[in-house]
Amino acid sequence: MNDFNVSEAGYYGEFGGAYIPEILYSNVENLKNVYLKILNDPEFQREFHALLRDYVGRPSPLYWAKRMSEKYACRIYLKREDLNHTGSHKINNAIGQILLAQRMGKTRIIAETGAGQHGVATATVCALMNMECVVYMGKTDVERQKLNVRKMNMLGAKVVPVTSGNMTLKDATNEAIRDWCCNPSNTYYVIGSTVGPHPYPDMVARIQSVISKEIKQQLAEKEGRDYPDYLIACVGGGSNAAGTIYEYLNDTKVKIILAEAAGKGVDSGESAATIRLGTVGIIHGAKTLLMQTEDGQIQEPYSISAGLDYPGIGPMHANLAKTGRSEVLAIDDREALKAAFELTRLEGIIPALESAHALGVFDKKQFKPDDIIVLCISGRGDKDMETYIR
Ligand SMILES: *Cc1c(COP(=O)(O)O)cnc(C)c1O
Numbered sequence: 007m008n009d010f011n012v013s014e015a016g017y018y019g020e021f022g023g024a025y026i027p028e029i030l031y032s033n034v035e036n037l038k039n040v041y042l043k044i045l046n047d048p049e050f051q052r053e054f055h056a057l058l059r060d061y062v063g064r065p066s067p068l069y070w071a072k073r074m075s076e077k078y079a080c081r082i083y084l085k086r087e088d089l090n091h092t093g094s095h096k097i098n099n100a101i102g103q104i105l106l107a108q109r110m111g112k113t114r115i116i117a118e119t120g121a122g123q124h125g126v127a128t129a130t131v132c133a134l135m136n137m138e139c140v141v142y143m144g145k146t147d148v149e150r151q152k153l154n155v156r157k158m159n160m161l162g163a164k165v166v167p168v169t170s171g172n173m174t175l176k177d178a179t180n181e182a183i184r185d186w187c188c189n190p191s192n193t194y195y196v197i198g199s200t201v202g203p204h205p206y207p208d209m210v211a212r213i214q215s216v217i218s219k220e221i222k223q224q225l226a227e228k229e230g231r232d233y234p235d236y237l238i239a240c241v242g243g244g245s246n247a248a249g250t251i252y253e254y255l256n257d258t259k260v261k262i263i264l265a266e267a268a269g270k271g272v273d274s275g276e277s278a279a280t281i282r283l284g285t286v287g288i289i290h291g292a293k294t295l296l297m298q299t300e301d302g303q304i305q306e307p308y309s310i311s312a313g314l315d316y317p318g319i320g321p322m323h324a325n326l327a328k329t330g331r332s333e334v335l336a337i338d339d340r341e342a343l344k345a346a347f348e349l350t351r352l353e354g355i356i357p358a359l360e361s362a363h364a365l366g367v368f369d370k371k372q373f374k375p376d377d378i379i380v381l382c383i384s385g386r387g388d389k390d391m392e393t394y395i396r
Contacts, residue, residue: 010255010331012322016204019328021295021321024203025288029187034291037110038205044109045102045212057101058216061134062091064098066217068224068380073352080373083234085221085382087246088357092127094385095214095246096198100127102213104135107194114138114193118182120147120175121312122154123385124198129163139163142181144174151312154389172306176317179290199243200320203291207248207320214249221380222253229378233260236373238381240265240364241281241334242313244320246384251332261333263371264323265363267309268336278307279336280319281327289318295327310339310393311359313385337366345369346387346394358385359393 016022016038024034044050058064067086075082087095107115115137119125125141132139141158145167148155158165171177186195200207200214226232233254239247241264254260269277277283284295287302296318297305309315326332337345345365350356357365361384373379387394 010322010326010329012204012208016208018321018325020286021293021324022204022207023293024291025293026203026291027187030190033186033190034203040110041106041205041209044106045209050105050109054102054105058098062097062101063089064216065220065224066090068221068228070228071353074349077352078368078373079375080377080379083225083228083378083380084355085217085250085380087217088355088361088383088386092130093388094123094127094358095217095249095382096124096127097130098216098249099198099210099213099245100124100131100196103194103196104131104137107137107196108135110194112192112194114140114189115196116140116142116182116185116193117196117198118142118175118178119198120144120178120315121389122147122151122158123313123389125163125165126154126157126161127198128196129158129161132163133161140185141165142168142178142185144172144178145169146173147175147178147312174306175315176304183290199245199316200248200322201243201290201292201316201318207292207322210245211248211252211322214245215252217246217249217382218251218253221250225378225380233257234378234380236261236263236377236379238263238265238364238367238379240314240360240384241319241323242316242360243318244323246382248320248322250380250382255331258331262326262331263367264332264334265337265367266334267311267314267342267363268338269308269310271338272336276308277336278309278315278317280307280317281323281334282336284319292318292321294318294321295324310342311363311390313358313360314363335367335370337363341366341369355383356387356394357383358387359390360384
C-alpha cells in the first residue's frame with residue numbers, strides 16, 4: 007500500500023510518534039482511537055463538505071496562469087487557497103477539527119498561533135459553533151500582529167500573550183500544551199499544521215487532502231488527465247503541502263517540489279530551512295528534523311514570512327525528503343519577495359509571503375514546455391502588505 011503514509015504506530019519511516027507527558031496520554035490515545043471513525047463517518051463528511059462549500063467557498067479554483075506559463079515556458083496552474091474565507095488553507099483544518107471536537111463532546115477550544123493566521127481561523131470556527139476559544143500567542147507576536155489579535159478578540163476569542171522564552175510560536179505551543187494538561191477532559195487542542203504527536207499530523211493531512219482531491223478533478227476537466235508532472239508548495243509545518251500532495255503520494259510519476267524558508271541564507275545563521283539544517287530530535291510531541299544546537303537547545307528560526315519560521319517540520323515531510331520522494335529547495339527572503347512581485351504583475355494576484363517561497367522555485371528549476379505544474383497559493387497577501395511596502 008502507501009509507503010509514504012503514516013504507520014499504525016504513528017510513524018513515517020523513522021519520524022513521528024507521540025512523545026507526550028503522562029497526563030496527556032489518555033487524551034491523545036482517545037483521539038487516536040476515534041479520529042478515523044469520526045472523519046470517515048458519512049454524517050461528518052456531509053457537514054464538513056457543506057461548510058467547505060457554503061462557508062469557505064470551495065472548491066477553490068484551479069487557475070491556468072497564462073502569462074506565468076509563457077514566461078517560464080511550461081504549463082502552470084495555481085490552486086487558489088488564497089480565495090478561501092479568512093484568506094488561506096488554514097480554515098479547512100479548523101473546520102475539520104471543530105466538527106471533530108464537537109463529536110468528542112468537548113466544550114472548550116485552545117490553539118497556539120505564531121503570526122495569528124491559525125488563531126484567526128480557529129476563532130472564526132469557534133464563533134460559528136459557539137464554542138469557548140483561548141489562543142496562546144507569544145508576546146512578541148502579539149505586538150507584531152496587532153490586526154490579527156484584534157480580529158480574534160472581535161470573534162470572541164481570548165488571546166493570552168506568552169512571556170516565556172523568545173515569546174514566539176514555540177513558547178505559545180508549550181503554553182497551549184500546559185493548558186491542555188490542566189484541562190484534559192473538557193478541552194480540545196486544535197493544532198494548526200501537520201505537526202504535534204500522532205494522530206495530529208495524519209489527521210491534519212487527511213483534512214487538508216480536500217486540496218488534492220479537487221486538483222484531480224479539476225485537472226481531469228482542464229487537461230484530460232488527472233495528474234500533473236510536478237506539484238509545488240511551501241512548507242512551514244507542512245499542512246498546505248500535505249493537502250496538495252496527499253492524493254498523489256503513491257503516484258511516483260508526479261514529482262513533488264517543496265520550498266522551505268532560507269531566511270537571509272541557509273548558512274547565515276538566520277533561516278528556517280529545517281529540512282536542510284535540521285537534525286533528528288523531539289519537538290512538540292513528535293520525532294522529526296529540527297533546528298537545534300549540539301546540546302539539544304532549539305534554535306530560534308528566522309524567515310521574512312511568519313508562517314514559515316517554525317524550528318521543526320511535520321514528520322511526514324521529514325520522511326518524504328529523506329526517502330527522496332520530495333525535492334526540497336531553500337528559498338530566501340529576497341527570492342520570495344521577487345517572486346511575490348512577479349506574480350502580482352504577471353497575474354494580478356498578490357500572494358502571501360509563505361506562498362511566494364513556492365513561487366521562488368521557478369527561478370531555480372528548469373521545466374519542459376509540456377510539463378504540467380500545479381502550485382499551491384496557500385494564502386493571500388493582505389496580511390503582508392506592510393512588508394511588501396517596505
Ligand atoms: C500558516 C501558513 C503557511 C504554513 O503552514 P503549513 O502548515 O506549512 O501550510 C503557509 N501559507 C500560509 C498562507 C499560511 O498562513
